[in-house]
Structure formats: C-alpha cells, structure tokens
Amino acid sequence: MADILFGKVSPSGRLPVTFYGSDSDLPDFTDYSMQNRTYKYFRKKPLYPFAHGLSYTDFTYEKLSFDGSFVSGTLKNTGSVSSGHVIPVFLKDPEDNTVNCRLAGYQRLELDPGESAFFRIRLCPEIIERFCAPSRLTALVDGINGPAIGITAEKMSDAAPET
Numbered sequence: 001m002a003d004i005l006f007g008k009v010s011p012s013g014r015l016p017v018t019f020y021g022s023d024s025d026l027p028d029f030t031d032y033s034m035q036n037r038t039y040k041y042f043r044k045k046p047l048y049p050f051a052h053g054l055s056y057t058d059f060t061y062e063k064l065s066f067d068g069s070f071v072s073g074t075l076k077n078t079g080s081v082s083s084g085h086v087i088p089v090f091l092k093d094p095e096d097n098t099v100n101c102r103l104a105g106y107q108r109l110e111l112d113p114g115e116s117a118f119f120r121i122r123l124c125p126e127i128i129e130r131f132c133a134p135s136r137l138t139a140l141v142d143g144i145n146g147p148a149i150g151i152t153a154e155k156m157s158d159a160a161p162e163t
Helices: 125-129
Strands: 059-066 070-077 083-092 102-111 116-122 138-141 148-150
Touching: 059 138, 059 148, 070 083, 070 102, 070 138, 083 116, 102 116, 102 125
Parallel strands: none
Antiparallel strands: 059 070, 070 116, 083 102, 083 138, 138 148
C-alpha cells in the first residue's frame, strides 16, 4: 500500500461495487426490488460507479471492434508510468430501459510507457443470452461511461444511463 501511496507502483484495480452519493439515493430498506440498486439498475449518478478505477498513467483505446461475441482493440499506455489496466466490457441494449448494462467480460494488461497491446475479450455467452435482441447490443468498453461500440452502429451518442 505504501508503494502505491508514494508512487512506486501504479494502482490498477477496479471497484467491485457501486458507491452511491448518498443513502437517500437508495430505496427504502424494506423495498426488496432491484430498482435503483447495483450498477445494473441504478438511475442516478453514483459517487463512484462499479468498475471505477484509478491509475498514475493514462490509457487510450484504438481500433475497437465488436462482433457480438468478442470485443477487440488496442490499448496504449500514453502516460509516463508502467501500469496494469483492467479492461471491463459491459453490454447494453439501447432500447431496453429496464437494465443499464451487464458486465460481460474483462482482461488485464500490463504496459510500459508508450507500449501498446492488442486485446480480444470473449464475452460471456450466458450474459449475451439474457438480452432479448442480441443483434442490437452495444458494448461499453472500460466501464459504464466508456467508449460505446455497436454491432450495427459504429457509435452511440449516449450510451450511459440517464441520471
């Protein structure tokens, strides 16, 4: 932990939960529905979303593609520090307002400054099957608000859930 705090090692993990801005953002404790709970159903802006991560360097994505089963592309460390980076991929049906998105795959890469690496992430078939219309899915790379790539559309103007 001290190495991270003093900059000897770059943090590269992701949050496994959502941190809400306030407990008033959550439904009543006796309400057992999933509405406004977890990253899949929460409609407001969280303090820190599920899969949020920090690093002492910067990364960029290039040549992203999505074929319905795999997401691939190139990750580049554009900063000045060596670091690991976890690439989470979420799936979203832009016409389904009941679920924000679902985590469908991830991969971890370690990159030195200026280094690039190709990645190909196989998406979980069980997650894909949960959607009513897999042909219109959009993949969100690097988190819920990350770059969006669709099977049929090159980009989606607003892939993030409404706040």
